[in-house]
Amino acid sequence: MNRTEKEALVGELNNIFDETAVVVVTRQTGLTVSEVSALRSQMLAAGARYKVTKNRLARLALKGTKFEQLDSLFTGPTAISTSADPVAAAKVTVEFAKKNDKITIVGGAFGSQMLDADGIKALATLPSLDELRGKIVGLLQAPATKLAGVIQAPASQLARVLNAKAQQG
CATH class of the missing domain: 1.20.5 (Single alpha-helices involved in coiled-coils or other helix-helix interfaces)
Known part of the structure; x- marks a missing residue:
């Protein structure tokens, strides 16, 4: 990935962080392509997005957004789930994590409110x-x-x- 591609990815992530109401950070180990595709299609059906991220680029994209405090969660193999609906991304992620132990919820944020894994699970129970x-x-x-x-x-x-x-x- 060259410098211009990295800049474009940081810009895209920054736009996602600006447009979204909730961000769920997950750690994934050993997910197959079909499992990731299934998760993405469930997210799209709920009006949410799932994106595997490069930690360094995600940290750069967080700067200046309401989710800046999530910086410390980006270690290891991470991915983010985002949605404009405050509950959709959390609900799909929690349901998928219940069925698949290869994905772990690390934490997230609802607006400027930082949430741990239990907070994300509580958010997922809301309508x-x-x-x-x-x-x-x-x-x-x-x-x-x-x-x-x-x-x-x-x-x-x-x-x-x-x-x-x-x-x-």
């Missing part, structure tokens, strides 16, 4: 942004549905009474 939006829409629709049922009830009761009267006489 995602899409799940929260769905719950809000459901809460907003529930009163309207109940109101329609209440308004409709007297009319249906009247119809049943008239039907019963018609059948009697």
Whole structure:
């Protein structure tokens, strides 16, 4: 990798750090190409990214971002998971790590808040942004549905009474 390629990679990583809400740093040893591909596709499906990084270049890219405090986590074979959704990257990484012991969660950050491995696991248990939006829409629709049922009830009761009267006489 020549100097211009390294500069481009640092710039790309810096943009990723600027655009993301959460960064999960993992240590990977012995992951096969198919396992990495499976993890990447799970990340893409959740709206997140997974990238194997060069530690020195990642440290350079961290400078001047809200994730600068992650510098010390970049030792050994590392990779990062990132997402704009505060939960997506953590959720996919934790689920994948449960099934595969070749990847270990080292830590990460949510905004400027540094998280250890347990903090990332706790973040993964929270509902995602899409799940929260769905719950809000459901809460907003529930009163309207109940109101329609209440308004409709007297009319249906009247119809049943008239039907019963018609059948009697």
